[in-house]
Amino acid sequence: MLPVSVPALAPVPHDPDVVIVGAGSAxxxxxxxxxxxGARVAMLEARxxxxxxxxxxxxxxxxxDLGAHWLHNGPINPLVRLARARKERLRLAPQERHLFIHGREAGRAARAESGRAFAIAERALTLAARDPxxxxxxxALPMLGPAGREVRAIHGLISGRPFDEVSLHDVPDMDYADNFFIAGGLGAYIARLAEGLPVALNSPVTEIAFSKQGVSITTANTRLSAKAVLVTVPMAVLQTGAIRFSPTLPATHEAAIHGFTQGVYEHVVLHWPSAPFRGADRLARLSGGRREPPGLLTAIDNTPFHFFELDQPYAAALDGRDTDAPARLVRAVLGEHFGHRAIRDLTVCADTRWRHDPWSRASWAVVPPGLVGNRDILKASVDGRLWFAGEALSRAQWGTVGGAWEEGARAAGEIAGSLALKS
Ligand SMILES: Cc1cc2nc3c(=O)[nH]c(=O)nc-3n(C[C@H](O)[C@H](O)[C@H](O)COP(=O)(O)OP(=O)(O)OC[C@H]3O[C@@H](n4cnc5c(N)ncnc54)[C@H](O)[C@@H]3O)c2cc1C
Structure with missing residues (x-):
């Protein structure tokens, strides 16, 4: 599917100071x-x-948005700050959520119980994470009764892996206050921010050679030399060996890259005008059926569009099946909760497969227990010539566009400093 926003790009210089591999947020x-x-920059992008x-x-x-949609953590998200400075139209994500039990909106008591369970879980996770x-x-989750299933499912969904595969020291902030959406979509906003940048598209990098003297970057069509290179390629892509490093990376970097697991989070995009969801942009949880889907985002921007979200176990169960399998799954699950008459006007418009896309291979990078240092290890440059950035390196905002942006800016500041440019 084509992006709605296509920025005008500049040609890449033949003699850049810095080559940036990957033209995502970072x-x-x-x-x-x-x-x-003041640097001469060349960006090489595979897609x-x-x-x-x-x-x-x-x-x-x-x-x-087929990928990132939320601007999380408003107070610390650089993309929220920038959007405000640019007078972009932001809307605050609502606090109200839907909870349906056996297809009926839950009463006040059930909603309060669910809220209490999340608050108890939050406190327990914060306290337990203080243990070195x-x-x-x-x-670290206490016994939470029936609401415990919901807490685990939501944490697994937003972590990108089942919650027992995630490092306690790396649990993302569950505070959904101060989250925003941006008018026209987050991907379109990121594209506007790329206006005029020097990017060569369709240019997958296959080899990076580095030494104290400089770097040499190879694609199918070109070889560029520069003073420094910044690699913003997803960890799951680096793990495939799609880019050969010469000499090989230091063992610490190599181990850190291979220590991440693939976070899976996929959207099935629904058009469902008669859906029982009132109010725009609310999360919904369906409880009580044989299958409890991990979560939905409903009435996106007050339209009849909704995301049925797939977590890692749901997505894995669809792998290897035919292309209609996600649509059948969604119809079966929603039919079971709301009745088959209720979904007569439901159309499945798209389902994402970032986990199979050769240029992402995952939705984000997850740290398993014991490996939380991986994010920081990759911040160290190799020989003062080669840097890494991207969502995987952010401690406070990993798995987000804001974290990727923050890390891209951090690495750029260091590169500018090392090249004695004003940073
Ligand atoms: C379905 C989904 C929903 C999400 N929801 C949210 C959300 O609501 N809010 C949020 O903040 N985040 C969300 N995320 C995560 C967010 O999209 C990422 O954290 C962020 O976009 C990562 O940015 P990045 O620059 O680190 O990596 P990327 O955006 O992946 O950029 C890396 C670039 O490198 C390119 N590349 C790869 N290999 C090569 C190569 N060999 N040579 C040249 N280029 C290469 C890729 O094509 C890509 O353009 C979501 C992700 C998914 C998949």
């Missing part, structure tokens, strides 16, 4: 910062579009 942030510092795991497409005339010894995050 690469775009880095390029803007380096160019502002035929910029934006990476943030892309907005038009479905039935509506702008919908790391362990699986799920092991």
């Amino acid at each position: 690469g775009i942030a880095a390029a803007r910062r380096l160019i502002a510092a 035929s579009r910029i934006g990476g795991r943030a892309v907005t497409t038009a479905i039935r005339g509506h702008a919908l 010894k790391d362990r699986p995050a799920a092991s």
Whole structure:
């Protein structure tokens, strides 16, 4: 599907100071910062579009995000700050959520019980994480009664892996206050931020050679030499060996890259005008059926579009099946909860497969128990010539566009400093 926003790009210089591999959020942030510092920058992007795991497409005339959609953590998210400075239209995500039990909106008592369970879980996770010894995050959850299933499912969904595969020391912030959506879609916003940048599209990098003297970057069509290179490629892609490093990376970097697991989070995009969800942009949890889906985002931007979210176990169960399997699954689950008459006008418009996309291979990078140091290890440059950035390196905002942006800007600042540019 085509992106709704296609920025005008500049040609890449033949003699760049810095090559940036990947034109997603981290690469775009880095390029803007380096160019502002006076560097000649060349960006090499494997896909035929910029934006990476943030892309907005038009479905039935509506702008919908197939990748990142939320601007999380407003107070610390650099993309929220930038949006405000640019006078972009942000809308605060609502606090109200839907809870349906056997297809009926739950009463006040059930909603309060669910809220209490999340608050207890939050406190328990925060306290347990103070113990210097790391362990699986799920092991820190107290007994929470029937609401415990919901807590585990939501934490697993937003972590990208079942919660017992996630480091307790790395649990993402569950505070959903101060989250935003941006008018026209998050992918379109990221694309606007790439306007005028020097990007060569359809240019997968296959080899990076580095030494104290400089770097040499190879694609199928070109070889560029530069003073420094910044690699913003997803960890799961680096794990495949798609880019050969010469000499090989230091053992610490190599181990850190291979220590991440693949976070899986996929959207099945629904058009469902008669859906029972009132109010725009609310999360919904369906409880009580034989199958309890991990979560939905409903009435997106007050339209008849909804995301049925797939967590890692749901997505894995669809792997190897035919292309209609996600649509059948959604119809079966929603039919079971709301009755088959209720879904007569439901259409499944798209389902994402980031986990199979050769340029992402995952939705984000997850740290298993005991490996939380991986994010910081990769922040160290190799020989003062080769840097890494991307969502995987962010401690406070991993798995997000804001974290990727922050890390791209951080690495760019260091590169500018090392090249004695104004940073
Ligand atoms: C379905 C889904 C929903 C999400 N929801 C949210 C959300 O609501 N909010 C949020 O903040 N985050 C969300 N995320 C996560 C967010 O999309 C990512 O954290 C962020 O986009 C990562 O940015 P990045 O720059 O680190 O990596 P990417 O965006 O992946 O950019 C890396 C770039 O490198 C390119 N590349 C790969 N290999 C090569 C190569 N060999 N040579 C050249 N280029 C290469 C890729 O094509 C890509 O453009 C979601 C992700 C998914 C998949």
